[in-house]
Amino acid sequence: MSSFTLSLPLTVQPHHRSSSASSPASPSQLKQLHAHLLKAGIPLSSAVSLSDVASLCGVSDAASFSYARSLFRHCYSSTTPELILWNSCLNALSSFSPSDALLLFSRLRFADILPDTFTCSFTLKACSRTSSLSLGMAVHALIEKLGFQVDVFLLNTLLHMYCRCESMIDARRMFETMPLRDVVTWNILITQYTKLGVMEIARELFEVMPERSVRSWTALIAGYVQCGQPKEAIQLFQEMENAGCQPNEVTVVAVLAACADLGALDLGERLCKYAESCGFLKNVRVCNTLIDMYIKCGCVDIARNVFDGMTERTVVSWSAMIGGHAMHGQGEEALELFAKMDETGIRPNSVTFVGLLHACSHMGLLDEGRRFFTSMIEDYGLVPEIEHYGCMVDLLSRAGLLEEAHEFIRKMPVEPNGVVWGALLGGARVHKDIKMGEEAIKHLVKLDPSNDGYYVVLSNIYADAGHFDAAAQVRRLMRDQGVKKTPGWSTITINNVTHEFVAGESKHPQTEEIYKKWDELLHEMKLRGYVPDSSVVLLDMDEAEKEHVLYRHSEKLAVVFGLMNTPPGTTIKIMKNLRVCSDCHVALKLISEITDRQIVVRDRNRFHSFKNGTCSCRDYW
DNA sequence: TTAGGGTTAG
Structure with a gap:
């Protein structure tokens, strides 16, 4: 199998699927493959990747679909019903190319192939992923027509589709009228409310659901973390422990994230030991969150130990660690780590560059910072986001290049936010530049009028320069704008x-x-x-x-x-x-x-x- | 061969 796959002019490998899907195999390529197999005396049915090939070309046009269909009939008709083959294609496509899955479904319908519950399920998954509400509703109608509405599994998939398409009225109506619900049904709805940030309803549903699984607890805990309520997340985690429910890897990730937000090192360490005892440290996401937790709890060295001990690392692992070094003022380590990352061939993403630029601005590495900024665009094809612009303004302002920083802001293709003007203001304070401080505050007052921090800085600039009247004026401005000082x-x-x-x-x-x-x-x-x-x-x-x-x-x-x-x-x-x-x-x-x-x-x-x-x-x- | 929860910046 492997030898002929390698020698084929057309090979379809799972991890190249996304690129293949954008330019599907043409019928002529498929015919070449067909001929190749025949010539080599290899029975078509032994070509395991045939379903992949067919799914890729089968949707590109009607002719390819017909050809793939005839191939399928030729190879499998005696042993396997045709529908199963199409379902497996749909299943594969719904994961790596959902829009093609939808196209394939329409071809099946056009060819009068009668769908079963699996066909509907995979198609609904594709609808969820592409937010195709109207097609999802058409599948819903089909499910009713074919009498599949007694299948809880399928109804859950349908409910999930309505949730993912953010059609909550339909989702709720569906939930209320379902003849049978299971724990998954409740979990789907709870998760959706957490995603919408409506934690009260999520909590209400959680309280009244007839039975809870680890996933129910985890969904709500993760929801609290995502909604910026880490204390509630940890409280719920304690309830979960009291209820005797064993946390799994996902629970650990969610609670570690809450610990990171709160700086709750004690609980974080306890979870680390638990994760180790369960073998969860083999999971990259668990380790990534663990690194983040240690960084945010002030233990950058322990974070680095976790990082160094990982057998597999993703771009998230590298970015978290690089950003962590930067946050702790270890710019050299951040830059060294980036060099190592480059050697491994893992491509940095925009978050990696936020960390790197932070490292540069904290160390005053002006030229390196500029180089990274250019490199992210030219070498890595990344589009700078507001965070990157913020870092650059910070870098230039700290270096005393306030005019250049101002010019940089004016030329930015995105609307500057409070962070950007705040960086200029910070530079104006360090370099005692009243004019630039006034310019920055002019924008900050509009963008973020209730933030007292900016007024404090401007007043400091005036006081530093001995302009006590102006400083007093800022205080009056604060009072007039109704700005309350945030209690420290x-x-x-x-x-x-x-x-x-x-x-x-x-x-x-x-x-x-x-x-x-x-x-x-x-x-x-x-x-x-x-x-x-x-x-x-x-x-x-x-x-x-x-x-x-x-x-x-x-x-x-x-x-x-x-x-x-x-x-x-x-x-x-x-x-x-x-x-x-x-x-x-x-x-x-x-x-x-x-x-x-x-x-x-x-x-x-x-x-x-x-x-x-x-x-x-x-x-x- | 089908469904539900997770990580880095801000």
């Missing part, structure tokens, strides 16, 4: 308990001790040259009050709490909802030096790892 919070997890600190808060039972410890540290910090930078406080108050506010920033409180409640020498890990302010950045550098502790802070953009008085971000963030 930081969390630290010690012994499975997460402690949350809100700026200025005094609710924590250890508040007095925390303030006392802070005063001790402050004394030592001032001896080492710390001068509080009250320009980050945008409130109308005197200097002493501003300093007081500054000293109650949530990340400072969380770090001090960590110092008091963890053994000497251990790393302190903090999560923060906003970007670290510049005063806290200076303070944490000094604290890491004074206490000889590593402090890792995950802010809304990236990681800062403070050690021996320096930060992994090299003061660019």
